[in-house]
Amino acid sequence: MFGFIHESIRQLVIRKFGEETWMNVLDRSGFENGKENIVNHYYSDTDTYVLVDSVALVLKITKDQVWELYGAFLITYSMEIGWDELVRSLSPNLKTFLDNLDSLHYFIDHVVYKANLRGPSFRCEETEDGSLILHYFTSRPGLYHIVKGVVKEVARKVFNLDINLIVQGRTQRSVHMQMGGERVEEHVIFSIKHVGEQRRESEGSNGSLLTDAAYTEILEDPLRVSVDDFSRACPYHIVIDESCRLVQCGNELFNHCPTDLLKPGTPLHRIIEINRPQIPLDFDNICNFINAVFVVQIKTPPQRKKYQEIEEEGTERAETPENNDLQQGCHLKLKGQMMLLGTKKHIIYMCSPYVTSINELMQFGMRLTAMPLHDATRDLILLNQQRLSDVEVNLQLEANNEQLESMTKDLEIENKKTDSILKDMLPRSIALQLLSGEHIEPCEYEATVMFCDIPAFQSIIPASPPKDIVRLLNEIFHKLDRIVVLRKVYKVETVADSYMTVSGIPDYTPEHAENMCHVALGMMWEARSVEDPVNHTPFLLRIGLHSGTIIAGVVGTKMPRYCLFGETVTMASQMESLGIPGKIQCSKWTFQKATVTGRFEFCPRGRICVRGRGEVEVYFLTRSLKKSIWEITDHERDINVNSIEGYEELETAIENAVSKTNENEKTRPDQRASAACTIS
Template identity: 25%
Template sequence: MYGMLLESVQHFIQLEYGEETWLAILESVGYRNTVFRTHHIYPDELIMKLADAAVTLVANGSTRQDFLRFFGRCFVRYFSHYGYEKFIKVCGRYFCDFLTGIDNIHLQMRYMYPKMVSPSMYISHEDADGVLLHYRTTRNGFCPYLIGQLHQIANDFYGIPLTVEELPNTPFSQEESYQFRFRLNFDNRDYMAGRAACNGSLELGRINISNRGSVKTIASEKALSSLSSSILMQLFPFTLVFRPNLEIISAGRQLKNMFPGDMLIGQPLPDVARIRRPKLLFTWDNLYSLQKVLCEMEILPASQIERKNTRHLAPERADAVAHRGAKEESRRLLLQGQLRYLSDWDAMIFLCNPLAITYAAFFCFMKRIRINNLEDMDGMGLTINDLSLHGHGRDMVMAGWQHNSRLEDLYERAEERSQQLQQTYELQDEWKKRGDKLLYSMIPQSVADSLRSGTDPVDTCQAFESITVLFVELANIDEITATSPMEAVSCMNSVFSCFDNIIDQHSVYKVETVGKVYMVVGGAPETNETHVRDVALVALSFRDEIEKIVNSSEMSVHIRIGFHTGSAVAGVVGRKMPRYCFFGDTINTAARMQTTSLPGKIHISHNSFCRLQKLDGFVCELRGTVLVKGKGEMNTHWLLRYELPSIEEPK
């Protein structure tokens, strides 16, 4: 689907539920910080995911179907930004007129959205209380979305209340397609009255066809001269006439020229043509219900029609037909027009023109039909003289021949610019992800997102009742710096990179590195009850990894570790070079544990020791009374190791 549908969802969720709700919905569907683009193609299932996320995050008791209907209403309310509401207003005086022509609207929208996969809709029954609407689509689950659109259009453009009732589906054999039927209930009396009045004033009589092939018109007030059926077929040179059994009984002059020997006459319509739009089964009842819908049919090449009867031909003739069919495979005639049932004929007439001529030369290249010049017309077996004088086909072909090269050049430039724009968007997304990664490495994600939404930095400050703060220092880095500064930098980079890999495996947060000191916090900014255990395991991993580095290389480095448990306050302060900082006596005490520690040792406060004693596996040793600057004498301990609790085997 095109991004315009998702833009409408974004606009009205932000408007009615707030920016924070929309950002949470985007994050839950994996599109965090995404800006939807109007002409970009997105997965069809994305709108379903947005509806499911809205059900979870918007606590108003709505279901997925409720939000899909809301999304449909949002689209109708939103497309006025592009001026499409003017297009809807001129579709018809009545809501029934709009429903009748909605399939034609989708056909016209393909010019602006060439990759659009539009559904097919038509009306099979009309009465004073509503209509019966048929809906066919390749997408499953979009019925509530369509219902929301219909409700909004009926209310905004026609000022009528609408109720929709879904009816049991009829069988539909086409793969990857879904068919639905809806009874739309609304006040349709004005439309029916207007149609009855129009039929009464314009009716001239009935049309009869005689055995001689002549047409006689009997006027209600004044008789008209008889009209020959041959003249009718000349006026509409691509016309097809067929019976309720779908047997073709007559064809226009040009079709007879393209299919000589009355090849089409007497053939079943499904054997010589395929209905391209709307997509439905080729039956009389279905075709009868399409009298107000713009239809497209594809006429098969003459060789392919002839090939169906090759079993009755001589082998040499059959081979010639097959060889000619391979060359003519691309020469398929596309017809677009209207089906009309003539009761006195008891037949259906398809009044149409070639689709390729109708779209050539202004829009044809957008549809990739490639009938853009006179040479292509000749390849299709068509000439300008084949087109009706009363139509616009001749003018459009000649104009297309003169302007086609210019349009092709403009189209290629537009395609190139579109690709450049797409690459720019992709590059923008990539750099945005890099920026987010860098930002989240300095500030916690929850805090960074809060700042993005406009929160004042001071408002991000939060008090924590219990956290564990760890400091680790490279004890002898000054000695290395005195002899070789670059070696000291390389040593610090190796050690701190090793520490970064370790904390990624635990629920702790790296606050900062200041000089030769590395600071880690457990229990903040995301609170948890296992922060003492997490920090203790990190401290042991730091010590063990440094021992491995020293034993496996010539690097001689020692670390001092200390941590303490207590309360603190954290948040972002300042506007330039913002940092997520911790404040309180707990940080000072943890720093004293580190400075009074010994190389290769983990020094912990009595608070942390008491909490570790409640956990299994941690082995500690009393250090004794230590004089701590600013604290006086304190009882502290050494953290020695972590032993996995043994599991006794059942006797």
């Protein structure tokens, strides 16, 4: 259905029940807010029915009641948005208003919105007691409650009538279409009682200067119009009998149909087919829809008898395949009114070519001179040219708006991705400052820095394909990253197999050394779950920690990095490079800081020579006395297999790996300095 219906339903719910109710309707129906009421959009009937079902469920009323409410509101809403004068000027009384509903539907559908919708049809009869019988035909069964709401509201609002409308009958039948297939058509009969309006004569009904008597005096004989005169005055008319056979037709039709088809007695279905309303072509059906606007299509292409001047205007233009296709490939459509003649056995179809633009006119090889001077189609074609231009501009604007909305959403998604990447590359608080355009000043912090690497990595490189090396590093670092996120420290960078992280910046915490010790224990546990492809043993990390003062700041603009500088970074790197695989080596400063805020078990290594520092006292971190391995790594312990703390399993795994590695490697590779940020 047309989007205007969705918009009027939205207005109905919001005005009578509030904005919150409408949002509940959208949630229940599955529509995205703002996409359910695009006025010029065509929605499937299923979408509209789902929307109405949702309204009924939210308001706790029946669907029939929703449709009747909608019908009454539709009149009010339509009059508010600019149709008030048209509705009030359509007819002087309710009967003729109902008789003209078909033409009003056609005008709104085909002229205003160009939607080509399947609208209903109405036929109204007046009984002897003054009541009305309204016949309602539709291809959408079950919507007759809209008619009840519309008619009651029109009677009340336009004609000041209080009517009683009752459904007298309701039938459905399957209709076979000329174009193939079939559809269900519903026929509902309404009885409208207590119609007390006064029949008002139309303006000028008694204003003629010549009465019937005057005609009698002037004309010696009754005035008769010959068939030729009538055919010239109405060049596209068609008269048929009860058998739907041709009786006579207008002159212009011979330019669009073969002469042998336009002979009296030819079955009408050989000449035309009905496009609107969608009914079978027979006398009774035409009478049932006598108030509808009829659009028919000539079955044969243009004959081009009268329009040879097209070729004379320009031989090259007339001979082009494009022009021939336009003229020969199109079938003329006629639009007009079916009228039952006084004999009650004949119907005349008063019509004009159904063309609304210059392009359509040219497709049939016609000129404006083919239209009688009195035919309003001439004005419609000329006026519609400007309207089509405006419509095209509006459609293009709507398309551009939709494209901009889509691009805006895509841009927002990409911005979120970019922001997310930046927040991963930098500490969150620093990233937010950069995104807001603030300048980041370098600062001095007290923190704990950790380096770790994989000593066996150098022996893996020559023995493994490049893809396997990348996969292996990705697997290990993925596990280490998990611990970093879990313990809320900042990962600075990775270079080859070297991994650098820091605790205590940019947001200072007194527990920075304690946090980093827990990270080191967690990483050592996680690395044992990855196998060395050369020695077939669990990987052993070599980890070094040092605490002290560092300088941190953002370096670069295209790919900004949060870099650490100072003696503390160099010392942490030395702790790692001078360490032992499977051990966490800490400087005495980290040992002292960690024991202030936390409880750990350290094993003294003694004093080692550190470049630039001389002999330095160092320690090996073995376990935490506050947290188990399961708490640090957020793993669930198997009570039937694992110990309570988990450190026994960690120590055993490290000892076994070291033992097997020593057996497989007779020569230990030279220790190398970490490739991370070292400062000499």
